[in-house]
Amino acid sequence: MxxxxxxxxxxxxxxxxxxxxxxxxxxxxxxxxxxxxxxxxxxxxxxxxxxEQDRFLPIANVARIMKRSIPTFGKIAKDARECVQECVSEFISFITSEASDRCMMEKRKTINGEDILFAMSTLGFDNYIEPLKVYLQKYRESMKGEKDLEEYESSQENYGSTNQVTNMIPSGTNIVYAFPRDVQSFQLS
Known part of the structure; x- marks a missing residue:
């Protein structure tokens, strides 16, 4: 059997x-x-x-990325998709393995963006380093911006509630509202 x-x-x-x-x-x-x-x-x-399906990236994802770079009426042969699937999977494994070796030498468990860039430089992919550094920096800035926005929205939700505001002000306290002198008037039509 x-x-x-x-x-x-x-x-x-x-x-x-x-x-x-x-x-x-x-x-x-x-x-x-x-x-x-x-x-x-x-x-x-x-x-x-x-x-094979455990070693390679999903063929549908590879095909979708490939289709983005050809005209809309273009077609991609099955063997071409499979070839690119194997190549990119091997490339990712190659780079990740080198980055993992660096992490193990430094006794870290998490591979970060700098490890990938270092691995690419070590393996001779120097032409990709600068564009990827710029991309990594912009990505981190955008993630920081999203985090700041989430924190701001969260604080607005917490302080925007009238229940919390009234509970924070002791009863019998006088509240004075002041406005600047040069308030401009406008009319809604």
Whole structure:
């Protein structure tokens, strides 16, 4: 009986149906130059056990991005979509692996934008560094702006309520409203 190549087997499926990925410990193997490449071997075996859909970006997302760069009446062949899917997935893995190595050396668990930029520089993608730095800076500014806007709206909701305002002012307190002298009058038509 032949096993389905997409089936990882019961050893890789937990009780709740999610996949468990384990690196199988093996005896240290030596490469032709005498160096230890057991880590590379275990990565190869791990990659071989993963299904294609688990290794690659979703084909629909890749196709949607590709369609944005061609005329509306243009078509993309299935093999072209699959080729680009594999290439971009491998590129992302390549960059992320290098960034992850930097994080492990610095004993951090989270990869950030600077790690990705450093990895790209290390791997020779220097032409992309400056535009991505600008993009990362603008992205962070926009996220900060959204956070500030959310905080402002939240404060308006909290202080805009008449119940909170009346509860904050002790009863019997005189409130004086003052207006500037040069108030301009206007008429609504």
């Amino acid at each position: 032949e096993q389905d190549p997409d089936d990882l087997g019961p050893a890789f499926v937990s009780s709740d149906g999610t996949y468990i990925i384990q690196e199988i410990a093996d005896e240290a193997s030596l490469s032709a130059d005498g160096g230890d490449n057991s880590e590379d071997d275990s990565r190869d075996r791990l990659a071989a056990t993963l299904r």
